Amino acid sequence: MLRFLLTISLATALPATPAHAAISPPARLAAVAGVESVGIDGAGRIYAVGAGRATVLSAQGAALAEWSVPNSARSAVLPGGGLITVEPGGHELTHWTWDGVPLSRWSSPDPVLAIAADPDGALVVNVGKTLPWRYLPDGALHGMAPMAAGNTAIAPDGVAWVSSGAAVHGYSPDGVPLVGLGRGFGQPLSLAATTAGLLVADPGTDTLRGFLASGSPSFACAHPLGAEPVTAIAVHGDTVVLASAGAVYTATLGAPSSGCQAAPLRIEGVIARGHTLHFTLTRRARVHAVLHRIGRRDCYTRWLAPSPDTAGCAALGIPRPLRTWTASRGANAVALGRLQHDSRWLVTLSAGPDVSASLRFVTSPRGRAAARARGGGATRGR
Numbered sequence: 001m002l003r004f005l006l007t008i009s010l011a012t013a014l015p016a017t018p019a020h021a022a023i024s025p026p027a028r029l030a031a032v033a034g035v036e037s038v039g040i041d042g043a044g045r046i047y048a049v050g051a052g053r054a055t056v057l058s059a060q061g062a063a064l065a066e067w068s069v070p071n072s073a074r075s076a077v078l079p080g081g082g083l084i085t086v087e088p089g090g091h092e093l094t095h096w097t098w099d100g101v102p103l104s105r106w107s108s109p110d111p112v113l114a115i116a117a118d119p120d121g122a123l124v125v126n127v128g129k130t131l132p133w134r135y136l137p138d139g140a141l142h143g144m145a146p147m148a149a150g151n152t153a154i155a156p157d158g159v160a161w162v163s164s165g166a167a168v169h170g171y172s173p174d175g176v177p178l179v180g181l182g183r184g185f186g187q188p189l190s191l192a193a194t195t196a197g198l199l200v201a202d203p204g205t206d207t208l209r210g211f212l213a214s215g216s217p218s219f220a221c222a223h224p225l226g227a228e229p230v231t232a233i234a235v236h237g238d239t240v241v242l243a244s245a246g247a248v249y250t251a252t253l254g255a256p257s258s259g260c261q262a263a264p265l266r267i268e269g270v271i272a273r274g275h276t277l278h279f280t281l282t283r284r285a286r287v288h289a290v291l292h293r294i295g296r297r298d299c300y301t302r303w304l305a306p307s308p309d310t311a312g313c314a315a316l317g318i319p320r321p322l323r324t325w326t327a328s329r330g331a332n333a334v335a336l337g338r339l340q341h342d343s344r345w346l347v348t349l350s351a352g353p354d355v356s357a358s359l360r361f362v363t364s365p366r367g368r369a370a371a372r373a374r375g376g377g378a379t380r381g382r
Contacts, residue, residue, distance in 0.1 A: 022219050022262075023208070023240050024255035028247055029061040035243040037190070039077025040236040045098055047083055048248050049075040054083060056098055057248065059239075067100035076117040077234070078137060084123055086112045093125070095137045106139025116152040118145075124152055124160075146175025146314065153191035153198065159213065161198045163189040168200065170215060172360050175314040176294055179215030179348055179358035192235040194253065201233035201242065208233065208242070208260075214270050214357035217263035224259065225249060267349055267357035275336045277322075277347055277359070285351040287327040289334045293317035294344035294360075316346065327351075339363050 034051025041047070046057040049069060056065040069075070070087035077083055081098045089111045095103045110127035117123055118134070124145045126132045132145040132152070148171070150164035158173030166185040170178035181200070190201040197212045206229045210218040224230050228244035235241070240251040266282045277289065295315035323334050339345065343363050350356045 022210075022255065022257040022260035023221065023224075024252040025257055025259060026225060026240075026242050026249035026251040029241075029250050030057050030063070031247050032057075032243075033246055035231060035245060035248060036072065037075050038232045038234045038241045038243045038248060039075070039083075040234050040239060040241050041077050041081045041098065042079045042236070043081055043098075044236070044239070045081065046234075046241055046248060046250075047075070047077050047098075048243060049073055049083075049085070050245075054085070054096070054100065056100075059250075061248075065099040067096070069094075074112065074115050076115045076123060078117050078121050078123075079119060080121055082137065084115055084117070084137065086115060089113070093123075093135075093139070095139075104138050106135075108133070113149070114151045116154055118154045119156045119158065124154065126150065126152065146173070147171040148177075151189065151191060153193040155193035155198075155213075156195050159193065161191050161193055163191055163200075168198075170198075170358075172314075176344070176346055176360055177314070177316065178346070178360065179356045181211055181215055181217075190230075190232040192233045192240070194235050199233055199235055199240065199253075201230045203229055203231050206230060212266070212268070212357070214267065214359065216267040216357040217355060218266065219260050219262050221257065221260040263355075265351060265355050267351060267355060270349070270357050270359045272336065272347070272359060272361045275339060276333050277336055277349075278331065278333050279349060279357070280331050281327055281329055281351070284329050285327060285355070286324070287332070288324045288350045289322040290348050290350075291320040291322055291336060292346045292348075293320075293340070294346055322347070 032048045032055050035048045036050035039047045044059045048055045052068055052071045054067055054069045058064055069085045072088055073085040074088055075083055075085045083096045084093055086093045091107045092105055094105050097103060108125055112125055113128045114126040115123055122142055123135045124132045125135055126149050128149045132149060134142045134145045136142050147160045148162050150162040152160055152162050154160045160171045162169055168181040172178060185202055192199040200209045206223050208221040208224040212218050225244050230242055231245055232243040238253045240253050242249040265285055268280045270279045341363050346358060346360050348358045
């Protein structure tokens with residue numbers, strides 16, 4: 001009898017302990033009035049946008065450039081340097097060099113609600129009605145992005161995190177809707193995707209929260225900037241940029257901080273081996289496990305709209321409940337059951353309304369089960 005094993009197709013390994021232990025206490029970098037969004041490019045230049053101005057700072061806080069942009073401009077910092085801006089609800093987008101020289105201007109056929117840059121330097125333009133459009137910085141249309149509409153942050157491995165109102169959902173690079181990130185957010189939210197998960201700055205509650213790539217909560221920091229409410233966040237490598245309405249701050253990701261508390265219940269180390277899902281819990285909890293088969297629907301059809309609105313462009317099959325049980329603190333396992341070969345799958349673990357994690361994997365008729373896998377990630381393509 002042919003035995004089918006699981007092959008996990010993922011970019012990097014997930015550590016056994018939370019990658020987002022905390023951030024170091026933020027240090028004030030420079031006073032900048034009216035900051036609404038921040039970003040950092042591959043050269044370490046920091047961009048602060050708001051009150052009709054774009055300001056670029058060095059990593060030491062020196063002012064490198066400043067110029068006028070539309071009031072309340074939506075903006076995206078390109079990994080290779082430079083800035084894209086658009087007026088909220090407007091059509092005209094402008095591509096600026098890092099020192100404020102306009103390189104090109106081009107128009108979207110629909111009003112733009114939000115923009116974000118992906119790791120390849122393409123621009124994801126959110127128009128709200130269909131899947132977001134993907135453009136090159138010069139305005140050349142580059143297809144559609146397989147995710148729902150909303151404020152977006154895209155991780156280096158291509159996983160997209162989308163905020164729509166007070167909800168946050170993850171999407172794999174091929175459009176599979178991953179886990180949602182609990183409740184209790186205010187709005188609007190500022191998102192920063194990392195190689196190991198997501199950081200969420202919540203101005204409504206003045207908190208900073210960290211999540212693992214699987215979607216499990218990692219830590220939370222109340223009032224991270226002290227008396228100044230946090231308004232925006234960005235990250236590049238281990239450097240975190242935070243902003244209040246009047247200043248820009250920097251911190252280091254993963255450094256200990258007395259102001260940040262680890263999430264008491266975390267789902268860590270999610271891995272599929274053979275026909276069994278393994279994971280660890282930081283405390284005993286009631287766990288619900290569900291498996292979905294992912295369909296072969298085309299993520300990049302030109303006029304494809306997600307249905308329902310919160311879905312990505314991949315189609316999830318009928319959920320298969322695996323088990324609901326009281327899992328112990330430490331190592332746990334659950335059988336995945338019979339799996340068709342050469343198929344894509346998504347398994348989700350829930351431990352209460354605010355703690356969940358997901359794993360996307362592929363079955364193959366050959367190969368060995370992979371080692372530890374990133375919970376919410378996936379390789380690019382299908």
